[in-house]
Amino acid sequence: MADLFAWLISFFLLIALLVIVTYQLMCLADLEFDYINPYDSSSRINRVVFPEFIVQGVLCLFYLVTGHWVMSLFCAPYLYYNVRLYRRREHLVDVTEIFNSLSWEKKQRLVKLFYLVFxxxxxxxWMIYTSLDDDE
Incomplete structure (x- = not known):
């Protein structure tokens, strides 16, 4: 039963990550269609970058602590990419360069979104498999 609760917690963490990345994509789409200005768009995106990184790190650590090694390995490339962005100081969106990098930023977040959906x-x-296995 504890394993099922672990999968539920990871499910909600993944939903939180999906919401954050979708919010970033919506801000970029609003900027592309000229609904908001670049300053507002970049400040909204930059406000949720660190929570995204923190939730992703917590999720990967959670998988390690609960013993779900395969899922932890699946989360590792995304975590590595976030750490690499942070170390290169490329994690925040620059107001002055947002129009030049708009297509790259959208592609980056779309890849993150598809990876998170996977x-x-x-x-x-695994949550369904665990719940069926617990009934026996």
Whole structure:
């Protein structure tokens, strides 16, 4: 039963990550269609970058602590990419360069979104498998 709760917690962490990345994509789409100005868009995106990094780190650490090694390995490339962005100081969106890097920023977040959806489906699969296994 504890394993099922671990999968539920990871499910909610993944949903939180999906919401954060989707919010960033919506801000970039609003900027592209000229609904908001570059300063507001970059400040909104930059406000949720650190929570995204923290939730991703907590999720990867959570998988390690609970003994879900395969899921931890699946989360490791995304965590490595976030750490690399942070160390290169490329994690925040620059107001002055946001229009030049708009397509790159959107592609980057779309790849993150699809990667998170893949991990979410794996998590749902393992959660269902665990719940069926607990009934026996």
């Amino acid at each position: 991990i979410l489906f794996l998590s749902i699969f």
